[in-house]
Amino acid sequence: MDYLKLCNIYHALESTTKGLEKTEILAEFLGDIRNDPKLIYLLQGNIFADYDHRELGISHQLVIKTIGKVGGIPEADVVDAFKELGDLGKVAESLLGNKKKQTALFSNKLSIEKVMTNLQRLPSLEGKGTVEIKIGLIVELLHSATPMEAKYIVRTVLSDLKIGVGSGILRDAIVMHCFKPKDIQDKKMYAVSVQEAYDKSTDFAEVFTKACSNELEKIKLKPGKPVKVMLFPKAKNIEDAFRIVGKPAAFEYKYDGFRVMINKEENGQIKIFTRRLEEITTQFPDIVEYIESHVKGKSFILDAEAVGFDAKTKKYTDFQAISQRIRRKHDINEIMEKLPIELAVFDIIYHDGNNLIEMPFGKRRKLIEKIVREEEFKIVLAKQIITDDTKVVENFYGNALGENQEGLMGKNLSAPYKPGARVGYAVKLKPEDKDLDLVITGAEWGTGKRAGWLTSFNVACREDGELLQVGKVSTGLKEKPEEGLSFGKMTKILKKLAVEEHGRKIVVKPEIIVAVQYQNVQKSPSYSSGYALRFPRIVRMREDRDVGDIATIGEIKEEVGDKK
Numbered sequence: 033m034d035y036l037k038l039c040n041i042y043h044a045l046e047s048t049t050k051g052l053e054k055t056e057i058l059a060e061f062l063g064d065i066r067n068d069p070k071l072i073y074l075l076q077g078n079i080f081a082d083y084d085h086r087e088l089g090i091s092h093q094l095v096i097k098t099i100g101k102v103g104g105i106p107e108a109d110v111v112d113a114f115k116e117l118g119d120l121g122k123v124a125e126s127l128l129g130n131k132k133k134q135t136a137l138f139s140n141k142l143s144i145e146k147v148m149t150n151l152q153r154l155p156s157l158e159g160k161g162t163v164e165i166k167i168g169l170i171v172e173l174l175h176s177a178t179p180m181e182a183k184y185i186v187r188t189v190l191s192d193l194k195i196g197v198g199s200g201i202l203r204d205a206i207v208m209h210c211f212k213p214k215d216i217q218d219k220k221m222y223a224v225s226v227q228e229a230y231d232k233s234t235d236f237a238e239v240f241t242k243a244c245s246n247e248l249e250k251i252k253l254k255p256g257k258p259v260k261v262m263l264f265p266k267a268k269n270i271e272d273a274f275r276i277v278g279k280p281a282a283f284e285y286k287y288d289g290f291r292v293m294i295n296k297e298e299n300g301q302i303k304i305f306t307r308r309l310e311e312i313t314t315q316f317p318d319i320v321e322y323i324e325s326h327v328k329g330k331s332f333i334l335d336a337e338a339v340g341f342d343a344k345t346k347k348y349t350d351f352q353a354i355s356q357r358i359r360r361k362h363d364i365n366e367i368m369e370k371l372p373i374e375l376a377v378f379d380i381i382y383h384d385g386n387n388l389i390e391m392p393f394g395k396r397r398k399l400i401e402k403i404v405r406e407e408e409f410k411i412v413l414a415k416q417i418i419t420d421d422t423k424v425v426e427n428f429y430g431n432a433l434g435e436n437q438e439g440l441m442g443k444n445l446s447a448p449y450k451p452g453a454r455v456g457y458a459v460k461l462k463p464e465d466k467d468l469d470l471v472i473t474g475a476e477w478g479t480g481k482r483a484g485w486l487t488s489f490n491v492a493c494r495e496d497g498e499l500l501q502v503g504k505v506s507t508g509l510k511e512k513p514e515e516g517l518s519f520g521k522m523t524k525i526l527k528k529l530a531v532e533e534h535g536r537k538i539v540v541k542p543e544i545i546v547a548v549q550y551q552n553v554q555k556s557p558s559y560s561s562g563y564a565l566r567f568p569r570i571v572r573m574r575e576d577r578d579v580g581d582i583a584t585i586g587e588i589k590e591e592v593g594d595k596k
């Protein structure tokens with residue numbers, strides 16, 4: 033198929049902000065790619081399935097170079113155009129368009145398959161001499177591209193398509209195309225099945241194919257392929273927890289670490305994924321060892337929290353202390369000794385060929401008790417009590433906080449596991465500290481003694497696929513790196529994610545999640561959510577989260593007593 037056809041779709045999607053219109057455009061286009069369902073990734077602005085985290089490894093700098101090369105334009109001119117237009121896609125469209133008019137450059141027609149093939153080669157090119165090959169692959173595409181195609185190629189390689197298609201809209205388009213629902217009720221029902229299938233497979237190509245052949249139930253869990261984790265709402269207090277999860281209920285320590293899904297494949301290979309579906313097996317040889325030596329079973333998927341502790345005092349540390357282990361790719365043994373972790377296993381969803389998501393939680397817990405051999409400071413089961421007595425829970429809550437953990441989880445003993453969903457099968461109980469996970473969408477350069485750092489950060493919550501601003505934060509970060517998360521570190525991270533520049537302000541890809549503490553929430557016309565956090569302060573970075581995990585507008589509204 034001609035790539036131009038897809039670009040026309042991109043253009044149509046970009047031209048409307050209405051969810052329903054986008055869904056209709058997508059639903060119709062899905063008919064054109066039924067025979068090659070993997071092309072659906074391009075509609076997400078990706079090249080691979082969501083569970084596949086291979087990176088294209090293309091920086092803005094490299095794209096600037098490439099545009100210069102294709103158009104025979106000095107790089108400085110490309111940079112100037114970038115400053116003016118704030119989007120390298122538009123820069124490619126404009127500069128290469130002008131050039132092409134003059135020289136009648138190109139013109140083989142570009143096919144979608146060719147774009148996919150060239151882009152899919154990029155992640156495997158690593159190391160010396162590969163930069164030129166990477167540039168070559170993009171140059172080849174840009175040479176045969178029309179100006180509009182050039183715009184979308186550039187945006188795709190920078191993973192920033194700007195067409196406003198989130199996974200909710202794509203899911204609804206699959207429903208519309210494959211099931212042709214008669215009414216809203218019908219639509220909702222199919223949306224639930226498509227969403228459930230997606231949460232198990234995290235691959236829209238597979239979901240699309242199976243939905244069209246009415247075989248969604250054939251999508252199975254498979255150890256080795258990450259699934260979305262189950263999420264938990266907050267309970268206001270112990271009574272509220274009982275109200276949501278029933279009586280008696282299980283209460284467990286809520287450990288302050290980071291979530292890991294541990295997969296053992298049929299062939300014995302162990303793979304560890306974060307809740308963002310990133311594979312972190314290499315970074316955690318200690319977890320692999322504990323699983324091999326302490327857990328029985330040919331294949332399984334365990335849900336657990338990796339918790340840090342001080343090697344000397346054996347006291348538990350907070351998440352921030354061990355967060356660096358997630359990204360560390362070198363000197364792993366050294367950091368493993370410095371920042372040891374204990375694994376607290378709290379759930380299981382697959383064991384020896386059996387999918388256990390429908391099994392009641394109480395039974396799943398019994399199974400992990402049977403297959404995990406506990407050893408303190410290596411692998412344990414989440415500390416648990418089963419009770420219907422508020423007093424007993426209060427006591428247990430105190431113990432958890434006393435041991436430096438975050439609070440408790442209250443769990444419904446007869447509930448199934450729901451990948452990807454924030455249902456009330458379990459709830460979290462934390463002391464009221466009013467913090468929300470939010471995403472940084474932009475920042476502003478500081479002045480005076482803070483010049484050279486980004487010092488003010490726009491933060492947003494979410495509603496369906498959209499991000500809504502809830503304020504600006506400029507406190508919480510430190511000037512000196514030894515004191516904690518610093519302006520310098522945040523500047524370095526955000527600079528790499530900048531997609532637009534407007535004077536002192538930049539817009540960044542929404543990838544960095546921060547926990548923001550605040551005093552209260554008030555209505556405010558200044559931000560797109562209609563609300564503003566008062567006295568916000570960044571307390572930590574949440575490397576283990578992505579934009580799907582941030583607070584929803586419903587949670588913000590609740591704070592001011594507005595209806596969700």
Ligand code: AMP
Binds near residue numbers: 288290337460
């Ligand atoms: P929050 O991060 O505040 O949304 O709280 C939910 C998180 O608590 C989960 O995603 C887990 O990473 C973590 N957690 C810690 N201990 C447990 C436990 N016993 N059961 C379930 N989740 C837990």
